[in-house]
Amino acid sequence: MIYQDSRTLLAVRDLRATVNGIEILKGIELTVKSGEVHAIMGPNGSGKSTFAKVLAGHPAYVVTGGEVAFDGGPLLELQPEERSRRGIFLGFQYPIEIPGVANSQFLRLAYNTLQVQRGKDELDPLEFDDFVREKMKLLEMNPDFLDRSVNEGFSGGEKKRNEILQMSLLDPKLAILDETDSGLDIDALRVVATGVNHLATRDNAIILVTHYQRLLNYITPDFVHVMDSGRIVKTGGKELALELEARGYEWVGAETSASAAANAGAAR
Amino acid sequence: MTEAGTGNYLDSLMRGQAPLQAASASPLWLKQLRARAVERVASLTLPNTRDEDWRFTDLLPLTQLSWRPVQGAALISPQELERCALPEAAARLVFVDGRYAPQHSFNHAGLTVENLPAGMTAQGAIVEAELARHAEFEHDAFAALNTAFLQDAALIIAPRNAVLEAPVQVLFVSTQQETASYPRCLVIAQEGSELTLVEEFVALHQGAGFSSAVTEMALADNARVRHVRVQNDSTAAFHIASCAVSLAKASRYQAVSVALGARLSRYNLSVLLAEAGAECSIDGLALIGGRQLADSHTLIDHAKPHGISRQLHKCIVDGAAHAVFNGKIMVRPGAQRTDSSQSSRNLLLSGKARVDTKPQLEIFADDVKCAHGATVGQLDADEVFYLRSRGLSDAAARKLLTYAFGAEVIERIAIASLRARLERAVQAQTGEAS
Numbered sequence: 001m002i003y004q005d006s007r008t009l010l011a012v013r014d015l016r017a018t019v020n021g022i023e024i025l026k027g028i029e030l031t032v033k034s035g036e037v038h039a040i041m042g043p044n045g046s047g048k049s050t051f052a053k054v055l056a057g058h059p060a061y062v063v064t065g066g067e068v069a070f071d072g073g074p075l076l077e078l079q080p081e082e083r084s085r086r087g088i089f090l091g092f093q094y095p096i097e098i099p100g101v102a103n104s105q106f107l108r109l110a111y112n113t114l115q116v117q118r119g120k121d122e123l124d125p126l127e128f129d130d131f132v133r134e135k136m137k138l139l140e141m142n143p144d145f146l147d148r149s150v151n152e153g154f155s156g157g158e159k160k161r162n163e164i165l166q167m168s169l170l171d172p173k174l175a176i177l178d179e180t181d182s183g184l185d186i187d188a189l190r191v192v193a194t195g196v197n198h199l200a201t202r203d204n205a206i207i208l209v210t211h212y213q214r215l216l217n218y219i220t221p222d223f224v225h226v227m228d229s230g231r232i233v234k235t236g237g238k239e240l241a242l243e244l245e246a247r248g249y250e251w252v253g254a255e256t257s258a259s260a261a262a263n264a265g266a267a268r
Numbered sequence: 269m270t271e272a273g274t275g276n277y278l279d280s281l282m283r284g285q286a287p288l289q290a291a292s293a294s295p296l297w298l299k300q301l302r303a304r305a306v307e308r309v310a311s312l313t314l315p316n317t318r319d320e321d322w323r324f325t326d327l328l329p330l331t332q333l334s335w336r337p338v339q340g341a342a343l344i345s346p347q348e349l350e351r352c353a354l355p356e357a358a359a360r361l362v363f364v365d366g367r368y369a370p371q372h373s374f375n376h377a378g379l380t381v382e383n384l385p386a387g388m389t390a391q392g393a394i395v396e397a398e399l400a401r402h403a404e405f406e407h408d409a410f411a412a413l414n415t416a417f418l419q420d421a422a423l424i425i426a427p428r429n430a431v432l433e434a435p436v437q438v439l440f441v442s443t444q445q446e447t448a449s450y451p452r453c454l455v456i457a458q459e460g461s462e463l464t465l466v467e468e469f470v471a472l473h474q475g476a477g478f479s480s481a482v483t484e485m486a487l488a489d490n491a492r493v494r495h496v497r498v499q500n501d502s503t504a505a506f507h508i509a510s511c512a513v514s515l516a517k518a519s520r521y522q523a524v525s526v527a528l529g530a531r532l533s534r535y536n537l538s539v540l541l542a543e544a545g546a547e548c549s550i551d552g553l554a555l556i557g558g559r560q561l562a563d564s565h566t567l568i569d570h571a572k573p574h575g576i577s578r579q580l581h582k583c584i585v586d587g588a589a590h591a592v593f594n595g596k597i598m599v600r601p602g603a604q605r606t607d608s609s610q611s612s613r614n615l616l617l618s619g620k621a622r623v624d625t626k627p628q629l630e631i632f633a634d635d636v637k638c639a640h641g642a643t644v645g646q647l648d649a650d651e652v653f654y655l656r657s658r659g660l661s662d663a664a665a666r667k668l669l670t671y672a673f674g675a676e677v678i679e680r681i682a683i684a685s686l687r688a689r690l691e692r693a694v695q696a697q698t699g700e701a702s
Contacts, residue, residue, distance in 0.1 A: 056657050059649070084659040096654040100672030109668070110658040117659070166658060 001202065002222050006033040009071055009174050009205050010055075016065035016230075017054045024050045026230035027066065032174065035202040039216055039241060040209045042227035043249045048209045049093060051227070052178040056090035057083050071173060085117045087173030087204075091163040091180050098150035103162070106150045107132055111169045135168045139195045156183030157192075164195045175199070176207045181215035193218030213245035226252045277331045278309050278409060281478075284335045284448060285417055295388070297396050298418070305405055305415035312409040324592045324624045325534055325563045330506045335448040335478055342367035344441055344472065352441065352470050355685050358434035361422045364441050366449030366479075368420040372439075379463075380425035381436055384454070387423035394425065398456055402484040402512035402540075410508045414450045414482040421452035426461035426491070435464040435496075435683055442502065445475025451509075453483040457491035457519075464494040466686060469509075471502035471529065481509035487519035489543075494522045496681050498690070501529035503560060510536040515546035524680050527554040527562045528693055538567040541575040541603075549578035552593075553677040555697055557586035557617075565594045568610075570603040570633075579610040582677050584670060584698075585621035596628040597638060604635040612642040615673050617666075617698075670698040 010032040017025040024047045032038055042048045054061050055068065057080035068075040071087060078086070098106065104125070111132075112122040123131060133143055139161045151159050160180055167175050177196065181189055196219055200206055208215060216224075216238065224240040225232045226249070234240070234252050244252070294302075314331065315322040342364035349372055353360065359381040362372035368383040375381045380391055388395050400418075405411035422438045440451040457463050467483065479501070487493055493513075501507045507530040513521050527533050539548045554562040568577045583591035591614065599606045614623040627640040647669050655665035674694045681687045 058653055079662070080653060080656040081659050081661050081665075084657055090657050092654065092657075096648075096651050098651055098654070098669065098672060100675045101668060106655075106658075106668075109660060109664070110655075113659045113661075113664070170658065 001035050001037075002033075003035040003202055006035045006202070008033050008069075011069040012066070013068070014066035015051075015054070015063070015068060017050065017061045017063045019050070019061050023064070024061070024230055025054060028230070028232055030225065030232060032205045032207065034173075034205055036222045037200060037206045037208065037219060039221035039224045040207060040227055040232070041211065041213075041224060041241065041244055044211065046227040047230040048227045049178055052090060052176045052207070052209050055176055056080060056088060084170070085114060089167050089170055089172035089175045091160075091167060091175065091177035093179040093182060095151045095159040095163055097152045097154075099152050101150050102146070103148055103150050104129065104132070104146035107146075107166065107169060110166065114170055132165075132169065135165060138168065138198060139165055140191050141165060157185065157188030160184060160188065160192050161195070164192055164199075168195065168199055173204050174207070175204065176209065178209045179211065180208065181210055181212065189215065190218060213241045216241045228253050277314055278312065278413065280334060281413060281448060282306070282309060282416065285337065293385070295392060295396075298399075301400055302416055302418055305412045305418070308405055308412040309409065309416050312407070312412060314409055321565065321594070324590070325532065325561060327532075329532065330478065333476060333478070336446050338365040338367065338444055338447045338449070342369040344369070344372065344443060348441075348472055352439055352468060354435060354437045354466060354683060356434055356683055357437040357466070358432055360437045360439065362439045362441065363420060363422070363451060365444050365447055366420065366440075366451060376432065376436070378427070378430055379432060379436070380423060382423050384421035384423045384452070385419070387425070391423070391425060394456060395423065395454065398484065398486045399454055400484070402486060402514050403482045403510055404512075408510065410480045411482050411510055414452060414480050417450040418452055421454060423454050424463070424465065425456045426458060426463045428458045429460040430458075431462040432464070435466045437466045437468070440467075440469045440479070440481070442469075442471040442477050442479070442505070443473065445473050445477060448478040448480075451479060451481040453481075455483070455485040455493065457485070457487045457493050459488040460490045461488075462492045464496075464682070466496045466498070466683065468498045468500065469507065470500045471505060474502050475504055477502055477505040479505070479507050479509075481507070483509070483511040485511070485513040485521070487513070487515050487521060489517040490519060491516070492520045494682065495524075496683065496686065497523065497525035497535075498686070499525070499527045499529055499533055499535070500693070501533065503529055503531055503558065505530045507533040509534065511538070513537070513539045513548070515539065515541050515543070515548065517543040518545040520546070521548040521550075523548070523550040524677060525550075525552045525564075526678070526690060527552070527556070527564070528697065530560065530562070532561045534563040534565070536565045538569065539577070540569045540571060541577070542571055544572045545574045546572070547576040551579065551677050551680055552581040553674055554583040554585075554591050555674060555694055556584070556589040556591060557697065558589060559587065560589045561592070562589075563592035567596045567598065568608065570597070570599045570606045570608065573602065573604045573606070575603060575606050575608075577608045577610075580677060581612045582674065583614045583623055583625075584617065584674055585614065585623055586617040588618070588620040589622075591623045593623070593625045594628070595626070595640075596630065597640065599629075599631040599633050599636050599638065601632045603633045606633060606636040606638070608636070608638045610640040614642070614644040615670065616644065616646055617670065667695065667698045671695055
């Protein structure tokens with residue numbers, strides 16, 4: 001939702017990044033304000049997942065230019081854990097399996113780390129158990145998932161629910177959900193989307209990175225951005241997603257190749 | 269200090285130990301056994317890195333050191349005992365610097381859990397039939413040394429069909445630096461009996477020391493023994509040990525051994541599936557850092573058909589430490605329908621850490637199922653990033669992942685207090701690492 005009294009949470013200016021010496025992000029411009037839901041769409045290889053990982057601080061990517069301000073402070077010099085503690089959450093496209101670490105142990109450790117950061121009391125295992133079970137209801141998750149190793153043997157849908165569960169525990173200011181809809185059947189998609197909608201408030205913001213328009217039937221974006229070759233080349237409202245669904249991505253590239261810079265600035 | 273030359277070093281070890289007290293009270297067969305072992309020590313030499321079995325484990329630093337005789341009473345304080353004692357234990361034997369400590373030990377009705385000289389008065393024939401029959405010392409200088417000094421030793425006998433759920437704890441405590449000890453343990457599980465043995469080697473000092481331990485186990489038909497071995501010696505100590513297990517028909521042996529301490533440790537575990545239908549699972553974890561070396565050599569010997577063996581061996585190696593694993597599985601002619609699997613998995617936490625792993629299969633039967641494999645790797649960068657993206661520090665993320673790697677072995681220990689203690693030990697050690 002767009003609010004008049006919103007504040008800028010994320011300001012990305014001319015962001016450039018490489019992986020293994022190859023430039024993937026070539027000058028991204030994006031502004032996200034509190035209360036807003038943004039969708040970043042684009043063909044495979046356009047750099048949208050890279051953009052999500054760079055914002056979260058993935059060490060495999062090297063930022064070679066530009067600036068990112070988050071919640072009023074510079075972001076790029078922060079370690080991934082510091083970004084998390086300040087309120088950035090990345091929902092992984094492929095959540096990592098961690099054999100030997102119980103999901104409950106992992107969730108509680110993450111939650112308590114944040115509690116300490118916020119000057120609040122840590123929850124002991126029993127208190128946390130009550131707290132997390134309540135959160136799991138929203139995502140229609142079976143409590144058995146607490147006892148299993150993190151994501152190990154989870155189906156695609158279970159992994160994504162577990163990501164949104166983490167989002168609900170960490171209560172981020174900015175959630176970046178990378179291809180959260182991939183690998184989900186329609187029921188799981190509905191559950192995950194309901195969860196995300198429930199967590200969206202006028203104080204936080206959400207960036208949905210997605211290849212398909214399908215997810216946007218359930219979570220309504222305020223802005224839709226199209227990425228191509230490492231830049232945001234077109235920005236519109238939710239109707240842009242429908243147009244992309246109908247016409248594909250190629251026309252965007254053709255239409256905007258001459259005026260990419262101007263369009264990329266539209267998000268300001 | 270000794271003169272150079274490893275042959276002389278065995279002599280110096282023989283001279284370094286106080287003469288056996290009350291040895292004259294031993295039965296003739298035991299005196300003869302010791303005499304034979306003394307003879308073998310005189311003709312054997314310390315192994316060196318030219319021996320295939322000792323390629324990676326250089327004993328030269330050991331030969332630079334000498335040991336003084338143990339002095340004073342075999343006693344530890346109640347607080348010290350409290351730190352090592354298992355609350356679940358149904359019986360306990362404590363040996364302090366190699367000497368039996370009766371005031372710290374207690375028996376369990378229905379079982380023999382005693383110091384060897386006392387236990388032999390009632391069980392002489394049984395002991396004679398098994399002692400030194402499984403751990404051969406003809407070609408093993410360390411087993412020969414241990415046998416030459418055989419006096420106080422843990423004797424555990426579970427009579428026919430006796431079933432004890434709670435563990436029997438055998439605690440070998442080192443309290444005096446610069447001394448040598450020769451821990452010994454004999455376990456006899458008679459037909460249909462069930463027993464859990466926890467063998468622990470701990471030091472109450474951080475000084476140098478030398479121990480050469482031998483454990484033997486004889487499992488009769490349908491017997492079942494669970495064996496947890498924890499080596500938490502001083503990080504300046506040399507710990508050389510062997511364990512020989514013999515399995516009769518349809519008996520089951522489950523072992524978890526954990527190596528945390530010692531500057532140099534070597535554990536030889538050999539399990540003989542001597543009769544049909546025997547089963548063993550032997551799991552191991554070495555968690556070392558600094559300049560430690562932990563060497564584990566295992567042999568699973570399938571001599572008869574329908575045997576099952578399982579093995580998971582893990583090493584977590586930090587600093588400039590070096591882990592060695594050599595796991596041999598032998599399937600002898602006629603040992604058909606053998607089902608065996610072995611996995612060696614290794615985690616290197618630093619650029620200077622090193623592991624040498626060698627799983628070996630020697631199969632002389634044609635209808636068998638044998639699988640083995642080895643991996644060596646570092647912490648997965650994506651796993652670390654995932655945890656950091658949830659707010660955990662880099663150090664906390666690495667600690668959690670390292671702990672999880674080791675937990676797979678520790679979780680196989682059925683004794684809650686020991687599991688918790690080991691979990692704390694792993695966390696403390698990986699905490700220093702990060």
